[in-house]
Amino acid sequence: MSQQQVYKQITENREETDNNVLVQVDHMKKYFPIKGGILKRTVGHVKAVDDVSLTIHKGETLGVVGESGSGKSTLGRVILRLLEPTEGKILFEDNDISHLGNRKLRDYRKNMQIVFQDPYASLNSKMSVGELVEEPLLVNTSMSKSERKEKAVDLIEKVGLRASDRTKYPHEFSGGQRQRISIARALALNPKFIICDEPVSALDVSIQAQVLNLMADLQDEFDLTYLFIAHDLSVVKHISDRVAVMYLGRIAEIAPKKSLYDNPLHPYTQALLSSVPSTDVKNRREKIKLSGDLPSPANPPSGCVFRTRCPRAHDRCSVERPELTNMGDGHYVACHLYDNTDT
Amino acid sequence: MTQNPLLDVEGLKTYFYLEDNQVAKAVDGVDFYINPGETLAIVGESGSGKSITSLSIMQLINKPGKIIDGTITLEEENLLKKTGKQMSKIRGNDIAMIFQEPMTALNPVYTIGNQIMETIRKHKNVSKKEAQERAIELLRVVGFPRAEEIINEYPHQLSGGMRQRAMIAMAISCEPKLLIADEPSTALDVTIQAQILDLLAEMKERLDMAILLITHDLGVVAEYADRVLVMYGGQIVEETAVEQIFENTKHPYTTGLLDSLPSLEKDMKRLGAIKGTVPPAHSFPKGCRFSSRCPHVMERCLESNPDLNEVESNHKVRCYLYN
Structure with missing residues (x-):
């Protein structure tokens, strides 16, 4: 069965039976303590991953995009238990692996592998x-x-x-x-599952294309499931079936690839997509400019974490944290523009 | 085009003399010009010689590298004839440069203000106070809201995008005629990249300076350059206006490069990768340097290296398919 067929079947079955789920991440948090003072007491936390839930289906590629500091790499490492989760559960084939001891974990690790960005260091x-x-x-x-x-x-x-x-x-x-x-x-x-953490971002474009083609071939041949973490939106679009957009430790939007790229809903996704320089010299996309830098994950803004840079922020965004809302066909977005239930 | 170019590079050869008598021909016979106020992009992958070309213009080539031939003319003066002292007056004043990684280009033990003032006071006869005022003004121009405080901060206190802004402030402090930007946005996130490239474009308009943009990103070329040179194996393989390179691609290497780019606009089942890897600069193939990877390779490509010929008006290609 080709990848497309597998994926189609997955989308069809998703609502009723979810036995196609390979990895499930449930309300995962990963906080890194900040130590300060002479006594090295914990004076705060860097909220690298802050309440992330997602499912990865067998045979699919879930892309995770985000800028530096969005927590995408930390998410990958926590799923493999290379880092211990602060809170939340990781299910691999319905088994909770978030608290397994080293010996048992070793058996699971055979099923889960990781490819890192820097092939010189790894x-x-x-x-x-x-x-x-x-x-x-x-x-x-x-x-x-x-x-x-x-x-x-x-x-x-x-x-x-x-x-x-x-x-x-x-x-x-x-x-x-x-x-x-x-x-x-x-x-x-x-392995059944491979986490690819920026596997091609250190490579020249012609070589990047070779490696991406190889990864797609291997996925077909060995029936692999990928979590593909990258900052390059075009690369993620090329390789993924579904894409999650992360911002400051949270998922802003998650949707099937076509839906996300053709119809991005979250203002952050829209800005991100419009910022990518395009080689299409005839049809220039209009750019949505974001001001400022990513806020510090040690001290994230209240409510919606994106509100400090969001061109469409309103009052509610600073008080209430938006939850992922289903907009239909597996397109989820965490933004108050789309969840006006009580207004 | 009869206008006098701002910078004219002719027959530039920069070789590196390696151990066991190998010679890496990093830049091997490069000719190009930049008009005043123009943005010229040089694209290529690692090892194409694009960065060495820009460092040669600044004469920042160290041993075992050496510029062995050619002329680099800035407003009718050959820079290669200048002494070290004369060159250091030109660097920062007439030609300024910004680099990919601002953290390695900025001095970590001096404040941002100190480093900008140093450049200004080196080239302009101004007092410390005037230099400081100018530094604050420059930081404001490049988009720092609290410039008075930033001048007292150290590079590590700034984010990557902020550091790149500080570098730009330093580079434009003496209003150079030419700014060489070597992968200025590569280390930055896309939303920050857009901010920095727009800032460069704005500064170019304001100061009427020319930009030599070195990049591997064809998207950046498409959006910010007027003209483009494609380099491969230390030589220019294609040179034309920016629309032409995308709409009327000629060289098989350029075609390969464009086909290997995943696109946001199109859906592609497979990327058209170029086979093999860039040959090392000390052992290029005998004929055309791209022959070992070219899908259209012919017998004569293996025998001799084609010249860079003008095949259409303002469109030069180094390939036997076109002559």
């Missing part, structure tokens, strides 16, 4: 490509040496490198090739 420079790809197999399986080697060669070829590259070291490769190595390593344990 690969151990003292290990050969073969060793890097075999390492997860060595740690997590009882495969023999020759089986591991066979599997590694297979993976290395799958990601578009040569079997002879097995004995080379990361420094002998370009950025794009290193990202291929990271992907081979992530695939080693046949």
Whole structure:
């Protein structure tokens, strides 16, 4: 079944049965304490992720976009339990993994992998490509040496490198090739779910396209589910089925790709989309300009966190926090422009 | 175009002499001009030589790199004939530069005001007080609401977008004729990127300065440049007006670059990636430097490197498909 078909089926079934859910995040919070004074007491919290709920369906790609400081990377790391959640639940195939101990977590980790942004920092420079790809197999399986080697060669070829590259070291490769190595390593344990944290943003456009095509091919072949975190709206649009827009630790809008890009509802999404420089020299989009910078997540504005930069902010925005509201067909938006129930 | 260009670069070659006698031809025979008040963009991927070209204009090339040939003429004076002392009078005054990462370009131990005043006092004969007033005014111009306080703050106290604004204030402090902006918005978020690029465009109008915009982002080129050079392997492969590059693309590399861009407007099932990677500058292919990745490669492409020819009016291409 092609990806589109899977996705179509998912959307059809979503309302009645939700057994297609692979990952569910429920009211997740991740606060980092700020220590101050001589006694290093906690004087405040950076609310990196502040009450985020979302579901990721089997076989889909959920894109997460946001600017720096929006909490998108922290969200990815908390889902993998690389960071401990402050509050909230993470369900993987209906099992609550938010409080699992290390040993049990290890079994789940085989199913969940991550590919990082910087392929220079995430690969151990003292290990050969073969060793890097075999390492997860060595740690997590009882495969023999020759089986591991066979599997590694297979993976290395799958990601578009040569079997002879097995004995080379990361420094002998370009950025794009290193990202291929990271992907081979992530695939080693046949995971169901891969978090891709800005996997192509350090790459040149021609190489970025190669890696994105590879990721799409692998998704089809291995039936993978992706959480694709990036700041580049065009890249996210290209690879995702659904997209979540984050701002200051919260989800501003989440919708199927087409709906989000064709009909963005949240003023932040609208501004974000209009700010992307376009190569279409004939039809210039009008830009919505946002003033100012992202407020500090240690001291977010009251009510709606976007109100300080929002061109359409009104009184209610400073007192009441907007909740995600269903606008139909899986399009959710957290904005008081769309939830006028009591006015 | 008979107008005298502001900057005229001819036959520029900047080579890097590496260990074991290898020579990296980072910039290898580049000719271009910039008219007064014009925005010229140089696009290319890493290793194309776009940044080395801009650093060569400023003569900020250090060992093992060396400008080995060419002329760089700013208003009829060859900059390559200037002494180090003369060049340091030109840098910051006639030509200013802003960089991708403002944190590495600003000095962390001096206040913002100090650094702007240093530039002003180096080039203009003004008192400390006048320089300070000018610094405050400049910060206001680039959009700081509380400029009087900002001059006493250090770079780390500002956000990325603010630092880039401070750099722009410093760069325009002596009203340069040419501003070289090397990936000025790459490290910034899109909403901030739009603010900074609009600010640059506004400053260009106000001060009537020319901008040499170095970028890898074709969207930025489309929105902010008048003319564009596409660089590959240390050479210009295509040069034309900005509408032409998108509407009438000629060089296979430019086509490949545009096809690999995911788009907000169009839905694409697959991106048209360019195969392979940019060859390193010390071992370019013998013929055309793009031949190893080109989908239209012919026999003669492997034998000799094509020249940059004008194939239509104001449209130059370095490719045998067009002659």
